[in-house]
Every structure is written in structure tokens, then in C-alpha cells.
Amino acid sequence: MASEHLNITLIQPDIVWEDKTANLQQYEEIISGIKGDKHIVALPEMFSTGFSMDPERLAEHMSGSSVAWMKTMAARYRCILTGSLIIEEDGNFFNRLLWVQPDGNIGIYDKRHLFAYAGEDKHYTRGDKRLIARVNGWRINVMVCYDLRFPVWARNQGDEFDVMLYLANWPEPRSLAWRTLLQARAIENQCYVAGVNRVGKDGKGNNYIGESSVFGPLGENLWQVAGSTACHTITLQKDVLAKVRTNLPFLEDADKFILL
Numbered sequence: 001m002a003s004e005h006l007n008i009t010l011i012q013p014d015i016v017w018e019d020k021t022a023n024l025q026q027y028e029e030i031i032s033g034i035k036g037d038k039h040i041v042a043l044p045e046m047f048s049t050g051f052s053m054d055p056e057r058l059a060e061h062m063s064g065s066s067v068a069w070m071k072t073m074a075a076r077y078r079c080i081l082t083g084s085l086i087i088e089e090d091g092n093f094f095n096r097l098l099w100v101q102p103d104g105n106i107g108i109y110d111k112r113h114l115f116a117y118a119g120e121d122k123h124y125t126r127g128d129k130r131l132i133a134r135v136n137g138w139r140i141n142v143m144v145c146y147d148l149r150f151p152v153w154a155r156n157q158g159d160e161f162d163v164m165l166y167l168a169n170w171p172e173p174r175s176l177a178w179r180t181l182l183q184a185r186a187i188e189n190q191c192y193v194a195g196v197n198r199v200g201k202d203g204k205g206n207n208y209i210g211e212s213s214v215f216g217p218l219g220e221n222l223w224q225v226a227g228s229t230a231c232h233t234i235t236l237q238k239d240v241l242a243k244v245r246t247n248l249p250f251l252e253d254a255d256k257f258i259l260l
Contacts, residue, residue, distance in 0.1 A: 001136030004238045005165070007039040009079075012212040012230040014200035015050045015169075016208060017133055023048050024069050030231050038233075039135060041073075042196045043083030044167050045094065045145045050202045051169035052086070053123050055093035059086045070100040076103050080135060082113065082166050084144050092125040094160040097144055099133050107131050109153055111144040112153060120146075130137060136236070138162050141191075145170060148181045150193070152208075152259070155224075156189035158251060162241055171206045178211060179224075186215035190245050192236050217244040 002176060011030055016022040023160065045051065048066050060066055065086050074081040080101055087096040099107035103194050110127025116122040116170070131151070133140045141161040145168040147153060154164060164185055170178045178195065186193040192214065199210040213224040214234050223234050 003190070004082045004235045006135065006138045006238075007037050007233055008163075008165070008194055008214070008236065009034055009038060009196060009233040010040045010212045010214070011041065011043055011197060012225065012228075012232075013044065013047070013198055013211045014229055015044070016045065017050045017200070018052055018054070019202035020048045020058075020066060021209050024066065028061075028069075028073065031073055031081075034231065036076070036233060038077055038079035040080045040082065040140070040165075041077075042165060042167060043081070043096050043195070044065065044196050044198045045084045045169045046086060047083040047167075048085050050198075050260045051118070051206075052203070053119055055088070055243065058132040059088035060091050061088055067098065067100075067106075070098060071104055071106075074100045074102050075104065078226075080133075082142065082165070082167065091119065093123060094127070094146060096119070097122050097131070097142055099131065099142060107133050109142050110142070111147065113146045113150050115146045118176075132161050138236075140165055142167070144168070147180070148185065151188065152257070153184065154185055155254070156191060156251060157254065157256065159245075161189075162192060162238070163192045163194065163236065164189065168195060169198050169202070169208065170211075172209045174225075175206075175209060175211055179213065182213050183215050183219045183221070187219040188218060190217045190248070190251055192241065194215060194234070199227065217241050
């Protein structure tokens with residue numbers, strides 16, 4: 001059934017390096033305390049381990065404990081739970097975003113743009129299909145971290161989606177790019193854009209300040225927090241989106257293209 005509003009909860013954690021048990025425990029405590037309607041609850045990229053280049057040791061199958069935990073949380077708290085984690089399938093490793101529904105159904109997006117600067121392309125297999133999920137009449141285009149730098153992959157051709165959701169481990173030295181590109185994706189696609197990031201320091205010494213953010217379809221900053229752990233629910237309004245696209249029909253003039 002179509003809904004005029006959509007609640008997205010962004011969880012900005014300090015991820016315990018490569019410690020799945022500790023991370024899942026802290027998320028469960030946070031999720032259990034969320035008040036009000038929980039439509040979508042978003043965790044960062046590689047939420048159970050941090051951004052690790054050791055998939056041989058850390059990867060799970062789709063039947064593994066972390067996926068089972070996501071299904072349990074989604075069912076118990078009647079929400080869609082999303083986050084990316086390290087998955088092994090057919091001998092390949094993926095930085096895989098899971099879109100876990102309360103009924104146990106799972107949507108999958110394998111990160112397309114692997115971060116070669118950190119060697120991600122040497123350890124993981126890239127995906128080749130977008131996932132545009134549907135929730136109560138809303139369409140959400142979900143992506144992972146480095147995908148943010150590539151606007152063609154994200155482009156809203158016509159009226160494909162209403163929200164973009166980025167799950168990231170985006171380090172502090174490049175935080176200007178994080179803020180700027182999230183805002184740019186909102187403006188050029190005339191949609192809401194939400195980005196969830198982490199704080200703290202990982203096992204490689206990289207520092208993260210979070211800056212999880214939500215931007216409106218005109219690029220307006222609706223919410224942002226830096227420097228500390230956070231859990232925030234924001235309500236998006238369909239009438240705001242419709243008004244922007246009706247009064248400023250810029251998407252109609254966009255270039256058409258096909259990704260090969």
C-alpha cells in the first residue's frame with residue numbers, strides 16, 4: 001500500500017574491528033531502543049567487521065550467522081534491515097548489501113565499484129546489477145560507499161527511484177567529498193539521498209568521523225551528525241518530492257543512455 005511518508009533510521013556506529021559478535025550485540029541493543037515506526041533501518045558498509053581486506057577468514061555464506069541475525073532482527077522489530085557484509089558464493093567474495101524484509105525475503109546488491117586504492121578489487125568480485133527496492137510505494141536505490149563517486153551508475157533516468165541510500169566506511173580525510181557528492185546526487189537526481197557512515201578508528205589506523213547525512217531533492221541538508229555514534233530516524237515526505245519534480249521538471253531533459 002502506498003504511503004505518503006517513509007521512515008529511515010540511520011545507525012552510525014563505532015565498528016569493533018573484525019569482531020562480529022561484539023558488533024552484532026551493539027546493533028541489537030541500538031535497534032531494540034528505536035521508538036516509533038521502523039520502516040527501514042540502515043547499517044554501514046561491512047557492518048559486522050569493518051572495511052577488511054581479509055575475506056578468506058571473515059566471509060560467510062548466505063546461510064551464515066550474520067545473515068541469520070539480520071533476518072531475526074527484521075522479523076522481531078518489523079522493519080527492513082539493510083547493511084553490507086562479506087559474503088562468499090561459488091568461490092568468490094562479495095561486498096554484498098542485503099535488504100532483509102520482515103518476512104525473510106532478501107534483496108541483494110553486490111558493490112559495483114571496488115575501492116582499488118585500498119586493494120578491494122584484488123579481494124572481491126564486483127557486481128553488475130542495481131537494486132531498486134520498493135517499500136510502501138517508495139522506490140529506493142541502494143548503493144555502497146565508493147559507488148558514490150560514479151554518477152552514471154546512480155543516474156535517475158526519468159522517474160526510476162525516489163530515494164538513494166548509501167552505506168559506507170568513508171574515512172575522515174575525504175569527508176569533503178562525502179558531503180559534497182551526497183548533496184550532488186540529491187540535486188542531479190531530484191530525490192532524497194541518505195548516507196550512513198561509521199565513526200572511530202579501524203584496524204588499519206584509518207579514522208572515521210561519520211557525517212551520516214540526509215539531503216532533500218533540492219540538495220537541502222535535512223540532517224547530519226559527525227564525531228560520535230548516533231541513531232536517528234528521519235521521515236521523508238512524498239508530497240515534497242512530487243512538488244519539486246512537478247515545479248522543476250529537470251529530469252525530463254536528461255540525456256538518455258544504456259550501460260553496457
